[in-house]
Amino acid sequence: MTALPSGPFSLWIKHDGGGRGTTGRGPTFASMDTLVQLEKVTKRYDSSGPGSAAPPAVDNVSMRIGYGEAVAIMGPSGSGKSTLLNLIAGLDRPSAGTVTVAGQRIDRLSETALARFRARHVGIIFQFFNLLDDLTVEDNVLLPAQLAGASRRQARARAGELLERMGIGEHRDHYPARLSGGQRQRVAIARALVNAPELLLADEPTGALDSASGREIGDLLRELNRGGQTLVLVTHDPVLAERYAARTVRIVDGLVAGAAAGVPA
Ligand code: ADP
Numbered sequence: 001m002t003a004l005p006s007g008p009f010s011l012w013i014k015h016d017g018g019g020r021g022t023t024g025r026g027p028t029f030a031s032m033d034t035l036v037q038l039e040k041v042t043k044r045y046d047s048s049g050p051g052s053a054a055p056p057a058v059d060n061v062s063m064r065i066g067y068g069e070a071v072a073i074m075g076p077s078g079s080g081k082s083t084l085l086n087l088i089a090g091l092d093r094p095s096a097g098t099v100t101v102a103g104q105r106i107d108r109l110s111e112t113a114l115a116r117f118r119a120r121h122v123g124i125i126f127q128f129f130n131l132l133d134d135l136t137v138e139d140n141v142l143l144p145a146q147l148a149g150a151s152r153r154q155a156r157a158r159a160g161e162l163l164e165r166m167g168i169g170e171h172r173d174h175y176p177a178r179l180s181g182g183q184r185q186r187v188a189i190a191r192a193l194v195n196a197p198e199l200l201l202a203d204e205p206t207g208a209l210d211s212a213s214g215r216e217i218g219d220l221l222r223e224l225n226r227g228g229q230t231l232v233l234v235t236h237d238p239v240l241a242e243r244y245a246a247r248t249v250r251i252v253d254g255l256v257a258g259a260a261a262g263v264p265a
């Protein structure tokens with residue numbers, strides 16, 4: 001089942017011009033307004049210890065991602081892809097440099113502010129789905145909406161509509177253990193989108209799937225991007241990157257290779 005139910009995915013996306021002082025009216029997803037900006041970002045893990053010879057996981061990276069873009073981050077295992085994604089997501093903080101997402105300097109937010117920021121602006125999906133096995137599909141999806149303050153009624157309506165759009169509406173009352181990998185990843189995507197984040201981040205989203213399911217998830221992500229959803233996809237699969245992202249950023253040993261990072265010289 002590769003076909004998506006047709007419909008305006010962009011209905012689910014906030015377009016506020018990235019807090020750049022625009023009026024916030026009108027769709028801006030076709031423009032190249034900056035959604036993500038990294039300036040000279042370096043990440044060293046504490047566990048590498050003071051004076052350790054371990055190189056930084058991310059090393060002086062500058063890049064920008066515009067609203068509506070689909071960007072693939074590619075590189076070998078251990079090259080810093082997940083670290084980079086976690087810095088963009090506000091799940092981790094840089095050791096140096098600045099991270100600006102949707103007009104906010106997230107590297108200097110307090111933990112509480114950062115959690116609130118993530119809930120509103122960022123959706124993330126992972127290789128192993130990270131669903132809560134004790135909750136039904138629907139409850140998995142509506143949990144972030146309730147945490148963000150939506151009423152259960154509002155959240156259920158939104159979860160139901162997203163699950164329909166992901167093609168798994170009939171599984172809303174089931175538990176994740178009953179679903180295939182591809183179906184679980186669809187649940188994870190619905191959960192990531194429930195608060196209409198500007199940014200959808202995906203860390204090896206097809207890494208645990210067979211190739212047919214992986215392709216369906218890729219198609220789904222591409223449809224979401226065509227509807228205006230900004231997408232950053234970490235993968236080491238060149239087929240996925242080429243087929244589903246308009247731009248590829250290559251990272252090797254924490255360094256961005258070439259001029260593909262979208263930072264004008
Ligand atoms: P990738 O996602 O490209 O495989 P990662 O970002 O996970 O790469 O890792 C980049 C480097 O940082 C690797 O050398 C890895 O061992 C190291 N690293 C990742 N996470 C941690 C951590 N929590 N503590 C210490 N080192 C880490």
Ligand code: MG
Nearest residue numbers: 081082083203
């Ligand atoms: Mg990784």
